[in-house]
Amino acid sequence: SMFLPLCFYLYSSIELLFPGEPYSVSVLKVGYCRPGADGSFRADGTVSLLTGPQTILVDTGGPWDRDFLLACLRDRGLDPADVDWVVGTHGHSDHIGNLNLFPGARLIVGYDWSEGDTYRQNPLARGLPVSIDPHVSVLPTPGHTGQDVSVRVDGTVAGTVLVAGDLFECCSDEDSWRDVSLNPAVQEVSRQEALRTADLIIPGHGPPFRVLRRGPVQGPGAGGGPVQEPGARGGPVWGPGGPVQGWG
Numbered sequence: 001s002m003f004l005p006l007c008f009y010l011y012s013s014i015e016l017l018f019p020g021e022p023y024s025v026s027v028l029k030v031g032y033c034r035p036g037a038d039g040s041f042r043a044d045g046t047v048s049l050l051t052g053p054q055t056i057l058v059d060t061g062g063p064w065d066r067d068f069l070l071a072c073l074r075d076r077g078l079d080p081a082d083v084d085w086v087v088g089t090h091g092h093s094d095h096i097g098n099l100n101l102f103p104g105a106r107l108i109v110g111y112d113w114s115e116g117d118t119y120r121q122n123p124l125a126r127g128l129p130v131s132i133d134p135h136v137s138v139l140p141t142p143g144h145t146g147q148d149v150s151v152r153v154d155g156t157v158a159g160t161v162l163v164a165g166d167l168f169e170c171c172s173d174e175d176s177w178r179d180v181s182l183n184p185a186v187q188e189v190s191r192q193e194a195l196r197t198a199d200l201i202i203p204g205h206g207p208p209f210r211v212l213r214r215g216p217v218q219g220p221g222a223g224g225g226p227v228q229e230p231g232a233r234g235g236p237v238w239g240p241g242g243p244v245q246g247w248g
C-alpha cells in the first residue's frame, strides 16, 4: 500500500495550525460525531480558516456555533466582513449553519458559486476546480453528497493541505464513512485522489491527519492503480503520541 493516513498526533496534542507561505491554515473547531444511547448522534463539522492574500473560511459549523465563530474571528482581529470567501464543503446543517454572517463574501457551497444573489457559472459540476488564486483551489470531491467540494492549499509547513469536509469523517473512518455516503463508489474515487495528492487532510468530523507516502509516486501509466489494499486504512497507525486527546 502506498498511501496511509497517519492517525497519531505529535507531542500528544493535536496540531491545529499549519503556517505557510502565502497561506496558513488553522482549524478553528475540530468536528466530531458521537453516537448517543438512543440512536441519535451529536455532531458538528470542522471549521477551518485560511489566512493569506485572501481570507477564506471553510465550513461554518452549525447554527449553534455562531458566537464561537464570531469569537474565533475576533481573536484573530477579523470582522466577518473581512472574510473574502466562504466555502461550504456540502449542504449539511452542521457545516453551513452560519452563512448568514457573511453576506458580502464570495460563496461556494457544493457546486454553487455566488456573490450576493448572483450565481456564477463555474466548472465544478463538470468535475473541474475553481482556482481562488495560484495557491488555493476548490475541487469537486463528490460522494458523501452529490456535490461535495474540498479546498486544497499548497505551500504550508505540512505540504499540501486538503480541507475535505465529509469526504473523510475522520482519520480511521473505514467503519463509518460509507454509512453516511450518498454514493460510496464515487466517494471512494474522490478519497483515493485525495490520498494521492494531499500531505495533510482536515476531515469533517475529526482532527487533521497526515498522509504517509511510501516509495515512489506512481504516475499515469505506471501500471496498477493507486493506492492501497482494502483494509489498509482500517488499521490506524499509532505513534508514540498515543491516541487522540484533548478534543471534543
Ligand SMILES: [Fe+2]
Pocket: 044, 045, 092, 094, 095, 166, 204, 205
Ligand atoms: Fe458532516
